[in-house]
Amino acid sequence: MKQKDIYSKEIMKYFLKPKNVGVMKNYDGLGKVGNPVCGDVLWLYIKVGVDKNGEKTIKDVKFQTLGCAVAIANSSVLTEMIKGKPLKQAMKLTQKDLIKKLGNVPPLKIHCSFLAMDALKEAINDYESKKK
Ligand code: FES
DSSP states (O other): HHHHHHEEEEEEEEHHHHHBBBTTTTTTTTEEETTTTOOOOOEEEEEEEEOTOOOEEEEEEEEEEOOOHHHHHHHHHHHHTTTTTBBBHHHOOOOHHHHHHOOOOGGGTTTTHHHHHHHHHHHHHHHHHHHH
């Protein structure tokens, strides 16, 4: 059985051509998370700006994932979902939103989406803690 038979088209699309990959210099928040069971690691960088209504938004986002196809696809789709969005809105995203966007995620790979959500929350917390 090939990977393309296991994963949805969306997972394969984001895995093969991930968006917003890379290191961000001068980031405002960084989330560094890992899964001790499988060993996958994700770093998520955010740059925060203020929109015309005075609301804090995620102006830019980058990620580096050393992990499985689903972890990479989740990281990529998350960055697309949060880029340009208000921080408050990004904080309301859930693992279910990612899975819905990616389509058919195999049950054994559901845990992979926790990595992206945890990294986002940690990056926002990092940003908030630096402001204090
Ligand atoms: Fe570890 Fe996917 S197998 S995050």
